[in-house]
Amino acid sequence: MGAIRREFLKTLFQKRTYIGWAGLFLVPFLITIAFRFSSGGPGSRGGQQDVGEQFFQGIRTNGMYVSIAALLALATFLLPLLSSMSGSYTIAGEAENHTLRSMLMQPIRRGTFLMAKWFAANLYVAIGLVIMGIAALIAGGAVFGLHSITLFSGQDAGIAHALGLIAASYLFVFFAMMAVVSLAVFFSTLTNSSLTAVAAALVLTIIFEALQAFSVFDFLQPYLFTSHFSDWTNLFRSPVTWSPIIKALIDLAVWIVGMSGLAYWRFRRKDILS
Amino acid sequence: MSASTYDSALDAQLPLGCDGRPIVLSTHGLTKDFKRLRAVDNLDLSVCRGDVFGFLGPNGCGKTTTIRMIFGLTYPTKGYVQVLDHKLPRDRVEALRHLGGFVDDPMFYGNMTARRNLRLFGEMNGPVAEERITEVLEAVGLADRGKSKVGGYSHGMRQRLGIALALIHNPDIIVLDEPTSGLDPQGMKDVRELIRELGARGTTVFLSSHLLHEVELVCNRAVIMSKGRVIVQGLVSELHPASHAVKVLTGDQSKAWEIISAMAAPGSARHDEDYIVVDSGDGFVPEMVRRLVAGDVDVLAVVPAIEQGLEDMFLELTAEGEIAKSAGAPPAGAGGGK
Numbered sequence: 001m002g003a004i005r006r007e008f009l010k011t012l013f014q015k016r017t018y019i020g021w022a023g024l025f026l027v028p029f030l031i032t033i034a035f036r037f038s039s040g041g042p043g044s045r046g047g048q049q050d051v052g053e054q055f056f057q058g059i060r061t062n063g064m065y066v067s068i069a070a071l072l073a074l075a076t077f078l079l080p081l082l083s084s085m086s087g088s089y090t091i092a093g094e095a096e097n098h099t100l101r102s103m104l105m106q107p108i109r110r111g112t113f114l115m116a117k118w119f120a121a122n123l124y125v126a127i128g129l130v131i132m133g134i135a136a137l138i139a140g141g142a143v144f145g146l147h148s149i150t151l152f153s154g155q156d157a158g159i160a161h162a163l164g165l166i167a168a169s170y171l172f173v174f175f176a177m178m179a180v181v182s183l184a185v186f187f188s189t190l191t192n193s194s195l196t197a198v199a200a201a202l203v204l205t206i207i208f209e210a211l212q213a214f215s216v217f218d219f220l221q222p223y224l225f226t227s228h229f230s231d232w233t234n235l236f237r238s239p240v241t242w243s244p245i246i247k248a249l250i251d252l253a254v255w256i257v258g259m260s261g262l263a264y265w266r267f268r269r270k271d272i273l274s
Numbered sequence: 275m276s277a278s279t280y281d282s283a284l285d286a287q288l289p290l291g292c293d294g295r296p297i298v299l300s301t302h303g304l305t306k307d308f309k310r311l312r313a314v315d316n317l318d319l320s321v322c323r324g325d326v327f328g329f330l331g332p333n334g335c336g337k338t339t340t341i342r343m344i345f346g347l348t349y350p351t352k353g354y355v356q357v358l359d360h361k362l363p364r365d366r367v368e369a370l371r372h373l374g375g376f377v378d379d380p381m382f383y384g385n386m387t388a389r390r391n392l393r394l395f396g397e398m399n400g401p402v403a404e405e406r407i408t409e410v411l412e413a414v415g416l417a418d419r420g421k422s423k424v425g426g427y428s429h430g431m432r433q434r435l436g437i438a439l440a441l442i443h444n445p446d447i448i449v450l451d452e453p454t455s456g457l458d459p460q461g462m463k464d465v466r467e468l469i470r471e472l473g474a475r476g477t478t479v480f481l482s483s484h485l486l487h488e489v490e491l492v493c494n495r496a497v498i499m500s501k502g503r504v505i506v507q508g509l510v511s512e513l514h515p516a517s518h519a520v521k522v523l524t525g526d527q528s529k530a531w532e533i534i535s536a537m538a539a540p541g542s543a544r545h546d547e548d549y550i551v552v553d554s555g556d557g558f559v560p561e562m563v564r565r566l567v568a569g570d571v572d573v574l575a576v577v578p579a580i581e582q583g584l585e586d587m588f589l590e591l592t593a594e595g596e597i598a599k600s601a602g603a604p605p606a607g608a609g610g611g612k
Contacts, residue, residue: 097381102381
C-alpha cells in the first residue's frame with residue numbers, strides 16, 4: 001500500500017491531474033446548460049441515432065439522464081484520452097523527467113513499482129468518473145430535478161434503482177478504461193517520451209473505434225476493447241441483458257491482464273538509461 | 275551526522291582484501307554491450323570496508339555504465355556486481371538497502387519541496403524521521419532551503435540534495451557519480467570535506483570522477499579505467515609515481531631554460547605552459563637557484579610539481595592509441611558519462 005500511496009501522492013502534485021478532473025466536472029454542467037437553453041439535442045442534428053438518444057431526449061424532463069448522457073458523450077474520446085495520459089505517464093513520464101532512475105535506485109521491486117503505478121493511474125481515472133457522476137447529478141438535479149427513469153424495455157426504475165444502474169454503468173466504463181490505461185502503461189514501458197506513449201495508446205484506441213464503422217472488419221469486433229465501450233447500456237433493460245455485459249467484461253479483462261502482463265515483462269528487463 | 279553502522283558479523287563472512295579488510299563492493303567480469311558497442315569490458319574491481327575509492331577515467335570510458343549496473347538500473351551482458359553478500363542483478367532489492375548515492379545528475383520531483391522529496395525517496399528504504407531530514411540537509415548546507423521546491427534549485431543544489439538523500443539511511447556504501455560536477459569552488463571544497471568525513475566515520479565511498487586532483491585529495495584507493503577496462507588499481511599513494519619534479523618560474527624564461535637545461539640530465543627538463551618543469555635530485559634546487567641568480571635571472575617561484583606524476587601516468591594510460599594497442603579492445607565508452 002505504501003507504494004500505491006506514494007505514486008498517488010505524486011499524481012496529486014501534478015497540475016494536469018486537476019485539469020483532467022476539472023474537465024470531467026465541467027462536462028455535465030455544459031451538457032445541462034446546452035439542454036436547458038436549446039430546443040434541439042444531439043439527436044435533432046441527425047447524429048447519435050442509437051439507444052443513447054432516449055437518454056439525451058429525456059434530459060429536459062429528468063436530470064438523472066445527465067449522468068448517463070455524459071457517460072455516452074465522453075466514453076469514446078475524453079475518457080480514453082485521460083486514461084491514455086494517466087497510463088502513459090507511469091514509466092515514460094518518469095523517464096522523461098529522469099526521476100525513473102532515482103526511484104529505481106531505491107530498494108523496490110520493479111514489479112511492485114509498476115503495479116503501484118498502474119493502480120495509481122487507474123485510481124486517477126476512477127476518481128475522475130466519480131467526479132463526473134457527482135457533477136452530473138448536481139447539475140441535472142439542480143436544473144431538471146431527479147426523477148425515476150424509463151428503461152429501454154419500457155418499465156420505470158425508481159430513483160434508488162436508477163442510481164444503482166448509473167453506478168454500475170460508471171463501474172463498467174471504468175473497467176473499459178482500465179484496458180486503455182493498461183495499453184498506455186505497456187506503451188509507456190517502450191519509450192522515454194510520455195507524449196509518444198499517449199499518442200500510441202490514443203491512436204490505437206481511435207483506430208479500433210474507427211474499425212467499428214466498416215462492416216468488412218466485423219470479424220474483429222469481438223476482440224476490440226473499444227467494441228464494448230457502450231455495452232453498459234444493456235444494464236438499462238429489465239430484465240438486464242447479462243450476456244453481452246459478461247462477454248464484454250471477459251474481453252476487457254483479457255486486454256487488461258494481457259497489456260499489464262506485457263508491460264511487466266518488458267519493464268522487468270528494461271535497461272534504465274534515462 | 276551519524277556514523278555509519280554495519281554488521282560486523284556479516285563482515286566476518288565476507289572475503290578479505292586490502293590489508294585484511296572485508297570487500298563490500300566488487301564487480302566480477304562485469305561486461306556491458308550496447309548493440310555492437312562494448313561499454314564495460316570484463317571489469318573486476320574490489321572496494322573494501324572504509325575505502326574512499328576513486329573510480330577514475332576520462333569521459334565516456336564506462337564509469338557511469340558501471341555505476342548503473344551497481345545500482346541495478348542496467349543489466350550486465352556478462353558478470354555480476356556483489357554488494358556485501360548480495361549479487362546483482364539477482365538480489366537487487368537487498369543490495370540497494372545497503373547502497374546510497376546517485377548516477378549522473380541526481381534528479382528529484384521539481385514540484386515538491388526538498389524535504390518532501392527526501393521523505394518520499396527515503397521512505398522507500400524504511401521510516402525517515404523529520405529530524406533525520408533536517409540533519410542531512412544541514413550536512414550538505416541546504417537546511418535553509420528545505421522547504422523550497424526543488425524545481426527552483428540550481429544544478430549545484432541538486433547535487434547537494436543528492437548527497438543528502440544518499441546519507442539519509444546511513445548506508446554501508448555511498449556511490450557518487452561526479453559529485454562536484456557543477457559546483458562552485460566553495461561547494462567543491464565542502465563536498466570533498468564531506469566525503470573525507472564520511473570516510474573517517476567508516477562509510478565506504480565509491481567516488482566516480484574524471485578529476486585526478488579530486489581523487490588524489492579524497493581517496494585512499496583508486497582504479498583508473500579506460501575504454502571500459504581497468505588499467506590500474508591500487509592505493510592512490512602507490513598509483514602516484516614518485517616525482518621530484520619542480521616547476522620554475524623566472525623573470526626571463528628563455529635564459530632560465532638555457533641555464534637549467536645545461537645543468538639538468540638530458541630529457542629531464544621540459545616546458546609546461548608558463549613554467550619550466552625539471553626533475554630534481556639531491557641539492558639540485560639550491561644549485562639551480564644559485565646559477566639562475568648568478569646569471570642575473572630573477573627567480574619568481576620554485577614549486578613542487580606534485581600532480582605531475584599521476585597526471586602524466588593518467589594521460590599515458592588512457593591515451594587512445596596505447597590502450598587500443600595494448601588491450602586490443604573494441605571501441606567502447608557508451609552509457610552517458612557526464
